[in-house]
Amino acid sequence: IICNKEDVIKAIETNNVKFIRLQFTDIQGVVKDVEIPVTQIEKALTTGISFDGSSIEGFVRIDESDMVLKPDIRTFAILPWNNDKGLVARMICDIYMPNGKEFEADPRYVLKKVMKEAEEMGYELNVGPELEFFLFEKINGKATVVPHDYGRYFEFAPTDLAEDIRREIVLTLMDLNFDIEASHHEVAFGQHEIDFKYGDALTTADNVMTFKYVTRTIAKMHGLHATFMPKPIAIENGSGMHVNLSLSKDGENAFYDENGDMQISETARQFIAGVLKHIKAISCIANPLVNSYKRLIPGYEAPVYITWSGANRSSLIRIPSPRGKSTRTELRSPDPSCNPYLTFAAILAAGLEGVRNKMDPGKIMDYNIFDLTKQERAERGIETLPSTISESADYLENDELLKSTLGEHVHDNILRLARAEWDAYRTQVHDWEIQRYLNTI
Ligand code: ADP
Ligand code: MG
Ligand code: MG
Ligand code: MG
Ligand code: MG
DSSP: OOOSHHHHHHHHHHHTEEEEEEEEEOTTSOEEEEEEEGGGHHHHHHTOEEEEGGGSTTTOOSSOOEEEEEEOGGGOEEOOSOOTTOEEEEEEEEEEOTTSOBOTTOHHHHHHHHHHHHHHTTOEEEEEEEEEEEEEEEETTEEEEEESOOOOTTOOTTTOTTHHHHHHHHHHHHHTTOOEEEEEEOSSTTEEEEEEOOEEHHHHHHHHHHHHHHHHHHHHHTTEEEEOOSOSSTTSOOOOEEEEEEEEETTEETTBOTTSGGGBOHHHHHHHHHHHHHHHHHHHHHSOSTTHHHHSSTTSSOOOEEOEESSOTTSSEEOOSOOGGGOOEEEOOOOTTSOHHHHHHHHHHHHHHHHHTTOOOOOOOOSOGGGSOHHHHHHTTOEEOOSSHHHHHHHHHTOHHHHHHHOHHHHHHHHHHHHHHHHHHHTSOOHHHHHHHTTTO
């Protein structure tokens, strides 16, 4: 385990590492990096490496553009794929301003700020995301939406053609210190899921970023295209990123209560209440694309209504059956196109508000909500998730808690990006409209 500067230098020397990729994530959740030869490592570990922040989406500041990357030593890992020019390692970085202060729009900083608040209340958040993705064929080097196989949920060879690729992704992730729990074919043709063990929010957000580029890289080595697009095929399940959450206090799971109703604690209920209260605004972060909302429709195992339940999978939040150490809530709306740092920060802030204000999540809806009529839903006070990114943006704009959690800079930029995304979409005339209207209207 790497804990200090000397460990890094030693690991570089013993493994004959030649290059270091300094990585960070922009507001939209895209991983960026700058590569340095090992000759620069001393400088990187002491003063940091400067870069021009004004070219990074959402980082633009008129007054400041010289940012500094300072690697988080604990994220040092050697990238396991071959490189004939010498081994390459990566470190995930924090972003600083030239005056030495932390950059308020660095997604890692935003998350660390909320984690600190939790810590002050005596809690630590555990997060376990389930990333789903598609493997598609490439034709003439170009990605298509032709599924790589015609397997379904939990199927195996010969219908699941991706066993070897999944194993290679799993092995690569294990080389990068992931604790893998399971991998399986998902419901849609060409769709897969690989589950890794939950951890603290920051480590897990870092892991989500690593997971995505490892998956894409291994797929590419096999001549395939991996995508985390939420809904690539209209008539198939989309790809979600369920987020499993629990708080621990003094090393114990604070969501478990042996004697509580459903064996969950008041803290768990309050946390859920906070998340339910803010979920419409959280959607703008957890479901940031036009395409995200095409997944959140009835009929495809994705949530639509703002409810919580026991093990029933039609709810937005459910309590998976395991108890004791594994007691957790599962938030089912986020998708893997989100920025995981900001998404976990928003969820944690909302949950903590629920705990702080001892909020009540209301009654569980332990039946299939999709079977209710509109009127029955209205009678039960069941609300609906936003149905477009534009609607989510309106909720985020007016959410004071999330505004202070994200900081003004990130809040403004997320809104700007969400509205630009919506405008880009609504100003197009789509093929669907031509097919539907051209000959009949
Ligand atoms: P599902 O039944 O919804 O498919 P999975 O088994 O695919 O669930 O994923 C469960 C996730 O929950 C894993 O990432 C696991 O590590 C995580 N998890 C387990 N216990 C906890 C906990 N106490 N807090 C947060 N996450 C947890
Ligand atoms: Mg799963
Ligand atoms: Mg599972
Ligand atoms: Mg799944
Ligand atoms: Mg799940």
